[in-house]
Amino acid sequence: MPHTHDHEEYRKIEVLIEQDQLELLTALADEYREKLGKGWDLSAVVRVAVGDFLTKMGKMS
Numbered sequence: 001m002p003h004t005h006d007h008e009e010y011r012k013i014e015v016l017i018e019q020d021q022l023e024l025l026t027a028l029a030d031e032y033r034e035k036l037g038k039g040w041d042l043s044a045v046v047r048v049a050v051g052d053f054l055t056k057m058g059k060m061s
Contacts, residue, residue: 015046025049 017025025045032040054060 010043 026042029040029042029045032045051060
């Protein structure tokens with residue numbers, strides 16, 4: 001079942017990630033939450049990273 005947040009629809013998936021990357025992304029989520037408030041969790045940070053990658057690859061603007 002899709003999750004919604006504001007106007008976006010999310011899909012739950014399973015992703016394998018290296019332990020050191022997971023630790024860094026979790027730390028970033030904690031940092032963003034402290035600076036920017038709730039709503040910043042691991043999922044949000046991963047979406048930002050994926051969006052940046054897709055933009056750099058010319059697949060999103």
